[in-house]
Amino acid sequence: MAKRTQGKPAGLSRQRIAAAAVDLVDRQGLESFGVRRLASELGVDPMSIYNHIKGKAALLDAVSEAVLTEVSATSAQWPDDWTAIARTMARGYRDMAMRHPRIFPLLATRAQTSAVALEALERLTAAMRRAGIPDQTIADAPLVLFGFLNGYLLATVSADPGGTGDPATGAAPPAFDPTLYPTLSALAPLQAGFGGEAEFERMLETVVVGIAEGATRPQAARPGRGSRGATAARPTSDGTVIV
Amino acid sequence: MAKRTQGKPAGLSRQRIAAAAVDLVDRQGLESFGVRRLASELGVDPMSIYNHIKGKAALLDAVSEAVLTEVSATSAQWPDDWTAIARTMARGYRDMAMRHPRIFPLLATRAQTSAVALEALERLTAAMRRAGIPDQTIADAPLVLFGFLNGYLLATVSADPGGTGDPATGAAPPAFDPTLYPTLSALAPLQAGFGGEAEFERMLETVVVGIAEGATRPQAARPGRGSRGATAARPTSDGTVIV
DNA sequence: TAGGTAATACTTACGGTGTAGGTATCACAT
C-alpha cells in the first residue's frame, strides 16, 4: 500500500529532489541538512530518495549541479572576447554565490565534474585559443580564475562560521584589541565595503589582467628557496577538474 | 574510579587534544573524524574531551589553530618589505596545506579569529602601512591574498572529493569525452604541472603585483550592468576576519 | 481484457553520531 499521506503529487525525480534540497539548504544551512530532513520536507520516506540518488554525497553533487546550472542559464548569449566571457562568468558565479551563501562552500570544496561545469570551462578555454593565447596560459586560466573566485567568495559570502549564524542579526563587529592589533583596528572602518560589488570588480580586473599578462610575460623565475627541490607535480588523485 | 586502561599518561589538555586531532584527520580524513574516534585514539572517554573543549565546532577550531601555528612558526625572522612578507606567508601557507591536505578545507571554509591568524594579518598590514600604501588597498589586501590562496590551494591540494580517496592510488585521469570538450581534452596534458610549485609561484606573483598596482591605479570603473544597483555591502555577520 | 514484469514506494533495523546529566575519583590547600 503506497499511501500518499501528504498532498504533494510526489512524482519523485532527481530534478525535484535537487530543487527541494537547494531550497532546504538555503533556509536551514548545510550542517543540519540530511537525507531524512529532506525526505520529510518532500513528504516522503527517507529511503525513497535513494531510488533516484545514490547517497548523501550524490545528493550534494546534485545540489551543486543545480545551482551551477543557474549560472550558465543566466547569460543566454556569450561574447566572443575571452576576457568578456571570463568577466561574465565571474559575475554570474558571484551572483549565484550571493543567492545561495549556505550552498556555496559545497562548490568551492568539492570537485565539479558535471556537464554544465565542463561546458563552461570548454567555452572559456576555446575562446582563449581562438584569441591565440599560449596553451600553457590557457591551461592555467581556469585554476587561477575559479581558484580566486572560490576563495574570495567563500570569505565574502558565507562568512558565518558553520552557517549557524542568524542572518537577521547582522551582529556588530566585536572588534579586536587595538593595542594588540593597532593596524587592523585602524583599518577596520575601511572594511565597510567588505564583499561589495566595487571591491569584487577591482579584484576581478586584477585577476583577468594577470592572466592576460601571463600570456606575454616570460615565466617568472623563482628566487631560490633552498633544498626543497622539485616538489613533484601533484595531479588530482582522480583526474577531475575543479571549477 | 578513574581507571587508566591505556598506557598513555592521559594528562588531557587542549594542546594534546588538538595535536591528536590533527594527526587523526591527517590519517583518516575529515568526514570520519569525530569526538568519539578521537577519544578512542587518545584512550579516553569521549566526554572527557568536553572538559577541555566545548564541542565539535570548538574542536575543529582548535585543529585549525594548531596547523596555522605551524605556519607562523616556520619563519623565525620576518622581512621588512611587505611583498616579501606576503610571499613568505603564502609559501608557508602552501607548505602547510600540502602537509595537511585533509585539514586545509577547514581553514578555507571557517572564519579564522585565533590570535595567530590576527597576528599574521597585523604583520602584513603594518608593513604595508610603513611602505606608504593607501589604506584602502591595505584593507583589501588580506582578502585578495588569502582569498586567492584558499581557493587555489583548495583546488590543488585537497582535490579528492570528500577526502575519501586513497592517496596511494593516484588513479589515472579518466579523461572527458574529446568530442564534447575538444579544447579541454587538448589541454589536458598541459595540466601535468597542476598544483606544482612553478605554477604556484607564477600565480602568487600575479596576485602580489596586482595588489601593488592597485595602490597606484585609480579604482577601476565598472561597465554598466543594468538595474542591479547598489548591491549593498555585506559585512561578515559576526565581524570576524577570514584569513 | 488478463497476466506478467519492472519500477517505485515503503518498513524495519543496525551501527554510528554529538552531547546533556549525573556520579565517582583525584590532587591539593588548609
Add this chain to the structure above:
DNA sequence: ATGTGATACCTACACCGTAAGTATTACCTA
C-alpha cells in the same frame, strides 16, 4: 585530617546514513 574544586567517567537520548526486505503501482504484451 579534612574539605573542596577540578577531572574523568558512565548512562542515556535523539538523531544520522543506509542495507535489506516487502508491498504497491504502472505498464507492456498477448
